[in-house]
Amino acid sequence: MSKKKVLIYGSGLTSRIIKILLSEDQYELYETSPPKKNIQTVLHPHIFSSVFLRYLSKYVIKINIFKKIFREEIFSKLEKKLQNYKIKKIIFENFDFKFFENEIIFFNKKNKINKRFDYFIDCSGGCKIIKEKLQNKLITLYLSKSTTLISFYVKVLFNLFKSKIFRNNTFFLKNFHLTILNQKKDIYSFTFVSNKKIDKNLCERFLFKLLSKNKYEIIKSIKWFHSKSHFIYPKKDLKSYIPIGDAMMKTDPRHGLGATLGLLQCIFVSKNLDKQNFDDYFDKYKSFFNKIGKKKSKIFRRKKLKVLFRFMPFYNELRILYYLRNQKKLFSEVLELID
Numbered sequence: 468m469s470k471k472k473v474l475i476y477g478s479g480l481t482s483r484i485i486k487i488l489l490s491e492d493q494y495e496l497y498e499t500s501p502p503k504k505n506i507q508t509v510l511h512p513h514i515f516s517s518v519f520l521r522y523l524s525k526y527v528i529k530i531n532i533f534k535k536i537f538r539e540e541i542f543s544k545l546e547k548k549l550q551n552y553k554i555k556k557i558i559f560e561n562f563d564f565k566f567f568e569n570e571i572i573f574f575n576k577k578n579k580i581n582k583r584f585d586y587f588i589d590c591s592g593g594c595k596i597i598k599e600k601l602q603n604k605l606i607t608l609y610l611s612k613s614t615t616l617i618s619f620y621v622k623v624l625f626n627l628f629k630s631k632i633f634r635n636n637t638f639f640l641k642n643f644h645l646t647i648l649n650q651k652k653d654i655y656s657f658t659f660v661s662n663k664k665i666d667k668n669l670c671e672r673f674l675f676k677l678l679s680k681n682k683y684e685i686i687k688s689i690k691w692f693h694s695k696s697h698f699i700y701p702k703k704d705l706k707s708y709i710p711i712g713d714a715m716m717k718t719d720p721r722h723g724l725g726a727t728l729g730l731l732q733c734i735f736v737s738k739n740l741d742k743q744n745f746d747d748y749f750d751k752y753k754s755f756f757n758k759i760g761k762k763k764s765k766i767f768r769r770k771k772l773k774v775l776f777r778f779m780p781f782y783n784e785l786r787i788l789y790y791l792r793n794q795k796k797l798f799s800e801v802l803e804l805i806d
Contacts, residue, residue: 562575614660
């Protein structure tokens with residue numbers, strides 16, 4: 468019996484994870500990427516929640532979730548594991564394509580090449596070309612959420628006390644959320660997220676006050692916008708197209724759920740790809756999308772932030788368990804699909 472052919476489209480975190488999870492004997496894997504690498508992919512400060520780390524370690528790569536883990540370390544481990552698998556490449560620009568209920572045909576008329584795939588897994592984050600091809604075969608829900616994101620990559624030396632505070636934390640302030648992630652040794656990303664009007668000058672002034680007692684250097688910065696959240700899924704007569712991550716479900720960045728949702732979706736798809744019954748899967752994620760769209764974050768006033776700063780270093784080592792417990796409640800309905 469011939470292996471089923473799976474084409475994975477995308478170059479981000481979820482594409483790496485699904486390649487590893489599907490790299491078994493029953494599938495013949497192909498990969499293709501968007502024509503241009505988006506700078507946001509390079510600078511995007513992924514938030515690795517406790518649930519993400521727990522399930523990444525359980526299903527994908529072994530990591531110590533209680534140890535300090537850098538973003539670069541996770542991507543390095545994923546790339547190292549991918550080297551063990553044979554995944555064939557297709558140059559996306561050379562082909563046109565058509566979707567059918569149970570297959571996808573990629574073709575190049577000039578060179579008279581046709582390639583047939585059983586599944587097209589979209590990890591692109593929402594490619595316009597794909598959506599245009601499938602516009603009559605997809606159901607789309609939108610929630611208007613106008614959000615501004617400004618990220619700074621900063622080289623800064625912290626003492627032990629402050630390094631624990633700034634390791635991987637989100638602070639919910641009056642005018643914006645500030646997520647601080649330790650990307651690698653002495654390199655931190657500071658991401659300001661707000662549904663109000665903010666600009667780089669405002670954020671840089673805040674950074675100066677926050678880091679004024681430390682020697683620091685801003686290496687890179689980027690500003691982008693999230694205009695609306697979406698949930699996109701195929702109609703029942705299209706079983707060959709499977710969206711994962713932002714291609715299926717893009718939520719308000721203030722919640723920091725993208726990496727976790729992408730991972731959980733990858734795990735489910737890898738376990739159920741041949742069953743082709745995704746009705747319950749799409750229903751549960753649609754319910755979660757509507758629930759999270761109404762979720763509001765707590766606001767910590769600045770005076771409360773000072774109290775938190777005093778408390779956090781002593782709590783930091785155990786907080787992974789505390790957050791894991793609370794986050795499993797948040798993700799309970801979609802975790803039921805894989806547990």
